[in-house]
Amino acid sequence: MEAGWSIRKAGVEDLDGLVRLRFALLRTTRGVEKLQGEEALEEATRRYFAQEIPAGRFHAWVGVAEGRLVACSGLAPFSRPPMPDTLASLEAYILNMYTEPQWRGRGIARALFLELVRFSRELGVGRLLLHATPDGRPLYESVGFAPNPTYLEWPLPRK
Structure with a gap:
């Protein structure tokens, strides 16, 4: 334990804390107190974590302080064909990085x-991807992440 906190891998027993921290992240990044369709989103998020964590398709670590979760992180590995710059077909997306405001600046993130x-190295991941908030960007850039202007995003409309 460092400076009153520790980190550990999360499991389904951490479901409530993972959902609470994810929703704090989503509310903060969107600048809202309540998310659109929040009740359905919470149910879908709980279902996702409950299925994907035990299946090994989503990995989460949490920061613990004063007996409760104060920070979270997530890793979603995925496979795609090898690329010229990495022959490893396994890549991973980092998401769900959030630390409660009163615990920031202590090294938890x-x-x-x-x-x-x-x-990720243990799994043999060849590339890590993420979206960064302005607050998180300095951390990622400090370890070598660089912007990638080559991709576009299109959320498929719901039917």
Whole structure:
């Protein structure tokens, strides 16, 4: 334990805390107190974590302080054909990085992030991807992440 906090891998027993922290992240990044369709989103998020964590398709680590979860991180590995710059077909997306405001600046996010990197190497991941908030960008750039202007995003409309 460092400076009153520790990190550990999360399991389904952490479902409530993972959902709470994810929703804090989503509300903060969108600048809202309540998310559109929040009740349905919460149910879908709980179902996702409950299915994907035990199946090994989503990995989460949490920061713990004063007996409760104060930070979270997530890693979603996926496979695609090898690329010229990486022959490893396994890549991973980092998401769900969030630390409660009163616990920021203590190194928790960096410790969680470095654990994601360590685990990714253990899995044989060839590339890590993420979307960064302005607050998170300095951390990611400090370890070598660089912007990638080559891709576009299109959320498929719901039918």
